Amino acid sequence: MKSYDAIIAGGGLIGSAIALELARNDLRVALFDTQDPGREASWASAGILSPAPENPGMISMVPFGKASLAMYPEFIELVEELSGIQTGYRTNGTVEALFSRHAREELNTIVALHRGLGLKAEAISAQEARDLEPDLSEETEAAVLRPDEASVDNRLLASALIEAANRGGVEIHAGKAVEAIWREGSECRGAVVRGEQISAKYTIVAAGSFSAQIAGAQKYAPVRPVKGQMVSLRCDSARIQRVLWSERIYVVPRNDGRILCGATVENAGFDKTVTASGIHANLDAAIELAPILARARVEDSWAGLRPDSPDHLPIIGPTDVGGLLIATGHFRSGVLLTPITAKLIGEFIAEKTPSVAWEKFSPMRFQAANETARVSGAPR
Ligand SMILES: Cc1cc2nc3c(=O)[nH]c(=O)nc-3n(C[C@H](O)[C@H](O)[C@H](O)COP(=O)(O)OP(=O)(O)OC[C@H]3O[C@@H](n4cnc5c(N)ncnc54)[C@H](O)[C@@H]3O)c2cc1C
Numbered sequence: 001m002k003s004y005d006a007i008i009a010g011g012g013l014i015g016s017a018i019a020l021e022l023a024r025n026d027l028r029v030a031l032f033d034t035q036d037p038g039r040e041a042s043w044a045s046a047g048i049l050s051p052a053p054e055n056p057g058m059i060s061m062v063p064f065g066k067a068s069l070a071m072y073p074e075f076i077e078l079v080e081e082l083s084g085i086q087t088g089y090r091t092n093g094t095v096e097a098l099f100s101r102h103a104r105e106e107l108n109t110i111v112a113l114h115r116g117l118g119l120k121a122e123a124i125s126a127q128e129a130r131d132l133e134p135d136l137s138e139e140t141e142a143a144v145l146r147p148d149e150a151s152v153d154n155r156l157l158a159s160a161l162i163e164a165a166n167r168g169g170v171e172i173h174a175g176k177a178v179e180a181i182w183r184e185g186s187e188c189r190g191a192v193v194r195g196e197q198i199s200a201k202y203t204i205v206a207a208g209s210f211s212a213q214i215a216g217a218q219k220y221a222p223v224r225p226v227k228g229q230m231v232s233l234r235c236d237s238a239r240i241q242r243v244l245w246s247e248r249i250y251v252v253p254r255n256d257g258r259i260l261c262g263a264t265v266e267n268a269g270f271d272k273t274v275t276a277s278g279i280h281a282n283l284d285a286a287i288e289l290a291p292i293l294a295r296a297r298v299e300d301s302w303a304g305l306r307p308d309s310p311d312h313l314p315i316i317g318p319t320d321v322g323g324l325l326i327a328t329g330h331f332r333s334g335v336l337l338t339p340i341t342a343k344l345i346g347e348f349i350a351e352k353t354p355s356v357a358w359e360k361f362s363p364m365r366f367q368a369a370n371e372t373a374r375v376s377g378a379p380r
Contacts, residue, residue, distance in 0.1 A: 005022070006204060008022075008029065010208060011172065011174075012208050015207070017161055017341065021342040032178050037174060045335050046230065046263060048336075049149060052119055063356070072152075076152070076157075079161055079164050083160040085156060086156065090253075090255070093145055094245060096245040097246050098141055099246065103141030119148070123144060125143075126143065133239075138291075154335050173193070177193070178192070181203060181324060188323040200323070209225035211329075220321075222310060227267070227268045227306075229262065229266075229278035230303070230304070231298060232260050232299045233293060234259070234299050235296035237292060238292050240253045259293065261282045266278075272303040272305065313361055314328070318348060318362075319363045320364060325363075
């Protein structure tokens with residue numbers, strides 16, 4: 001029987017970064033993926049690195065996102081060096097354009113909120129915004145510059161992580177799905193792959209939106225997919241340097257000249273169809289933000305599945321089954337949260353004190369919620 005220190009189910013950004021981290025800690029690691037690793041959400045993503053909360057529910061994640069963003073320069077340097085692959089990491093900040101007549105008041109609120117959370121944000125006038133980003137719409141009333149935010153080409157990063165993990169000794173098994181956790185009593189002995197039991201001291205479920213399909217993992221990783229559609233453009237006359245945002249869209253320039261526009265947020269199960277309305281919504285909002293994009297050539301469009309959890313927070317950490325760990329549910333921030341997730345899993349396995357508080361992301365929180373519902377007789 002094959003035996004490892006650690007088995008990882010899923011080779012997206014999260015699984016491959018964990019694999020690399022564990023291999024660098026001298027563990028014998030095997031990574032299994034249903035298909036070629038890095039072809040799901042980690043491929044479909046926009047790669048924006050922003051810890052700013054999108055809504056009040058996400059405020060509790062800000063310190064976690066900030067900690068991960070702070071790790072990025074070193075993380076990228078390491079991964080690029082180990083893999084020999086450049087990842088298109090851009091550190092020139094992001095600009096959010098405001099269009100409403102009340103932009104000035106909105107601006108003050110946004111900047112105060114960011115500063116209150118310890119995030120850098122500068123209020124800038126429409127003219128200052130267009131001096132930085134000349135393609136911004138003339139309808140822009142004011143803008144927020146977030147100088148610390150960045151972006152990365154998530155597809156290149158996913159390839160680089162897999163390559164670095166491979167070079168670091170991780171066994172990568174593409175086209176082999178983990179069907180089930182191999183559990184004996186309160187211990188996880190490894191995983192079941194194509195009917196074969198594969199033994200490991202630690203089994204880490206990092207299968208993104210598909211994590212709940214692995215038998216035995218569902219109650220710890222009750223994730224569901226949230227569809228996002230994206231469009232990729234090319235426009236020789238565009239001069240966009242930074243990630244641009246409006247209330248309706250983000251526009252992300254890549255080093256290879258592509259300009260990504262996205263993304264829709266849809267509850268459509270595992271469907272990844274690109275729809276006319278999805279493309280329309282993305283292009284309409286992108287052209288409103290940067291009118292020059294009306295002249296762009298549409299190069300590609302795609303959809304991906306964000307792994308969402310019941311409380312929209314990531315699910316990271318050990319379970320009550322010995323040796324079973326979960327790392328999923330990163331929803332809209334999985335690229336941002338890749339370095340910190342890998343670090344925390346590595347620290348747990350190495351029995352080190354976690355460098356960041358992670359209790360609120362525990363896979364056990366759903367058990368507690370179920371228990372409360374049962375005791376109080378609330379409907380489930
Ligand atoms: C349109 C869109 C835009 C986004 N934009 C951003 C952004 O700007 N910034 C940001 O930080 N985040 C963004 N995200 C979110 C981010 O992409 C995800 O949170 C992140 O990629 C999740 O990574 P993952 O490795 O957990 O999952 P995935 O990348 O989905 O990887 C899961 C892997 O598990 C494999 N798998 C599935 N089932 C099994 C099994 N049974 N056994 C073995 N392997 C299995 C899959 O094949 C896949 O390779 C976006 C997502 C989408 C869809």
